[in-house]
Amino acid sequence: MTSFDLYQDLILDYARSTRGRGQVEHPTGRGQGRVASCGDQALVTVRVEGGIVTEAKVDCNGCAVSLASAAMLIETVEGKSVDQARHAVGSAIAVFRGEREVASEAVIEPLAGIHRLPSRLKCASLSWHAMLAALDDSESPGN
Amino acid sequence: MSEFRVAGFRRRFPALRSCHRNEAPYAPAIYLDNAATTHRPDAVIEATRDFYTYTNANVHRGLYRLADEASERFEAARTTIAQFFGMPSDSELIFTSGTTDSLNIVANGFAQTVLDHRSEIWISPFEHHANLVTWQQVARKSRATLRKLPTDPWGLVDPTALEKELSSSISPLKIVCLKHVCNVLGTIQDIQNLCRVISKNGAVSVIDGAQAPAHVELDLSSLGADFYATGAHKMYGPMGIGALIARRDRLEQISPFRYGGNMISSVTFESTEFAEVPARFEAGTPNAAGAVAWAAAIDFLREYRRADLHAHEHRLAEEATTGLESLLGVKVLGCGLKAPIVSFVVAGVHPHDIAGWLDQKGVAVRAGAHCCHPMMAALGQVGTTRASFAPYNTLSEVSALVQGVSEALRKFRL
Ligand SMILES: Cc1ncc(COP(=O)(O)O)c(C=O)c1O
Numbered sequence: 203m204t205s206f207d208l209y210q211d212l213i214l215d216y217a218r219s220t221r222g223r224g225q226v227e228h229p230t231g232r233g234q235g236r237v238a239s240c241g242d243q244a245l246v247t248v249r250v251e252g253g254i255v256t257e258a259k260v261d262c263n264g265c266a267v268s269l270a271s272a273a274m275l276i277e278t279v280e281g282k283s284v285d286q287a288r289h290a291v292g293s294a295i296a297v298f299r300g301e302r303e304v305a306s307e308a309v310i311e312p313l314a315g316i317h318r319l320p321s322r323l324k325c326a327s328l329s330w331h332a333m334l335a336a337l338d339d340s341e342s343p344g345n
Numbered sequence: 346m347s348e349f350r351v352a353g354f355r356r357r358f359p360a361l362r363s364c365h366r367n368e369a370p371y372a373p374a375i376y377l378d379n380a381a382t383t384h385r386p387d388a389v390i391e392a393t394r395d396f397y398t399y400t401n402a403n404v405h406r407g408l409y410r411l412a413d414e415a416s417e418r419f420e421a422a423r424t425t426i427a428q429f430f431g432m433p434s435d436s437e438l439i440f441t442s443g444t445t446d447s448l449n450i451v452a453n454g455f456a457q458t459v460l461d462h463r464s465e466i467w468i469s470p471f472e473h474h475a476n477l478v479t480w481q482q483v484a485r486k487s488r489a490t491l492r493k494l495p496t497d498p499w500g501l502v503d504p505t506a507l508e509k510e511l512s513s514s515i516s517p518l519k520i521v522c523l524k525h526v527c528n529v530l531g532t533i534q535d536i537q538n539l540c541r542v543i544s545k546n547g548a549v550s551v552i553d554g555a556q557a558p559a560h561v562e563l564d565l566s567s568l569g570a571d572f573y574a575t576g577a578h579k580m581y582g583p584m585g586i587g588a589l590i591a592r593r594d595r596l597e598q599i600s601p602f603r604y605g606g607n608m609i610s611s612v613t614f615e616s617t618e619f620a621e622v623p624a625r626f627e628a629g630t631p632n633a634a635g636a637v638a639w640a641a642a643i644d645f646l647r648e649y650r651r652a653d654l655h656a657h658e659h660r661l662a663e664e665a666t667t668g669l670e671s672l673l674g675v676k677v678l679g680c681g682l683k684a685p686i687v688s689f690v691v692a693g694v695h696p697h698d699i700a701g702w703l704d705q706k707g708v709a710v711r712a713g714a715h716c717c718h719p720m721m722a723a724l725g726q727v728g729t730t731r732a733s734f735a736p737y738n739t740l741s742e743v744s745a746l747v748q749g750v751s752e753a754l755r756k757f758r759l
Binding site for chain 2 (some may be wrong): 207208209214215239240241242263264265266267332
């Protein structure tokens with residue numbers, strides 16, 4: 203296993219940023235994620251207006267990796283159409299798993315090596331899975 | 346027996362000798378996750394090899410010398426293990442795949458046959474999922490009531506308080522499930538007195554002894570448990586083997602629920618008569634090499650004075666506790682006389698980050714909920730970081746732990 207600096211400054215900077223933390227008021231969709239092994243949870247709320255993700259937030263009690271990853275998630279999806287957002291989230295999860303190369307200048311670049319630490323992969327992808335659920339929820343007939 | 350020396354003890358564990366610390370920065374050189382599983386000494390690895398090399402045959406089956414030898418070694422291992430645990434003469438040792446398996450046998454074999462809607466299962470939120478989840482399922486299927494044991498804030502049960510609860514319950518059948526040594530806090534239940542109270546009130550005791558054999562001198566004949574579940578891999582033995590030690594009269598109440606070879610005495614096309622205990626509960630080919638290697642772990646331990654090993658482990662745990670508590674905002678959980686398991690929390694820093702940082706420094710500790718989610722809720726924590734010690738650990742490893750945590754505080758306290 204090659205080394206990967208989990209606690210490089212860039213990741214910690216993201217972890218410290220409070221951008222996108224908490225819950226969106228009047229969300230159109232909600233999605234929840236949970237890591238079974240440690241019990242960490244994330245609740246993603248989104249507001250989609252005219253097919254665009256205008257606001258998204260993550261409420262999460264996790265470790266620095268999951269907090270950093272959540273901040274990157276919000277930066278990735280806000281302002282995108284639902285389809286673009288879904289695509290970007292899907293690609294990021296594939297990068298975390300080591301199944302595809304990270305695009306140059308992608309927000310998630312600092313976490314691209316997380317697949318080398320399988321035990322931490324779940325921390326990184328927690329909120330991203332919850333986001334997929336929130337986007338689906340936003341488009342479900344009840345909304 | 347000569348004076349205990351850590352270096353000599355440590356040298357007998359190949360996993361500690363062959364650490365590739367400089368070549369692979371992620372290989373944990375400092376192993377402080379012994380409550381999850383210990384390392385194994387040469388003698389245990391060699392015993393496995395020896396069994397498969399010189400006495401490899403299926404046990405209790407073949408009609409040739411080799412098979413007899415295999416069976417003899419398997420049964421000799423049973424005797425060695427039974428002696429180590431001070432097994433009472435009115436009980437039996439059933440080989441299982443581990444503590445979880447042993448608890449499941451009690452739950453699905455014994456409990457499922459005797460419990461009904463009037464019965465009660467007494468358990469606390471501090472139990473390991475292997476115990477709690479198993480009994481939740483049994484309660485659901487048998488319609489028995491799951492009742493909360495009275496505990497102090499660290500999960501300890503006071504025999505007098507238990508007596509009061511049990512004696513005021515009118516349920517005709519009560520099962521009380523408890524872990525002997527807590528895998529998270531290292532706290533030790535007063536099992537002997539608790540079992541006395543349990544049996545005095547006509548209830549059945551089921552003790553989860555996963556963590557105990559490494560840290561407590563066990564004498565099951567004076568402990569008084571109806572069922573004692575334990576395993577090899579947290580006491581220097583191999584993974585994949587454990588035991589259920591139980592009173593014979595209790596076992597005779599259990600109908601077998603796994604069927605196959607070895608557990609029968611006669612089979613016709615239509616029906617089967619089951620073998621006596623313990624064979625009745627050991628369906629299929631057993632982990633004979635595992636049993637032999639577990640006995641080797643016990644022989645290995647016998648080369649040392651247990652008191653010396655325990656004294657050294659406790660010294661490590663005490664140093665760790667003092668060192669960690671000297672750091673601002675760090676709190677070590679638990680109280681009283683403890684096994685050398687040190688769980689701590691740090692205000693404002695997630696346990697994963699402490700463990701992740703320590704891992705980068707080559708120190709392996711466990712972080713999270715330790716298979717005890719309801720316990721974390723009871724403690725009001727998302728999780729803890731846990732360092733657990735074995736006699737091969739050293740004071741300089743404790744220093745590395747404390748140093749690493751102190752760095753993590755500077756790095757992560759946001
Ligand atoms: C208290 C306790 N009970 C049960 C178990 C389960 O043991 P095993 O996984 O060996 O079956 C463990 C192991 O972590 C434990 O610590």
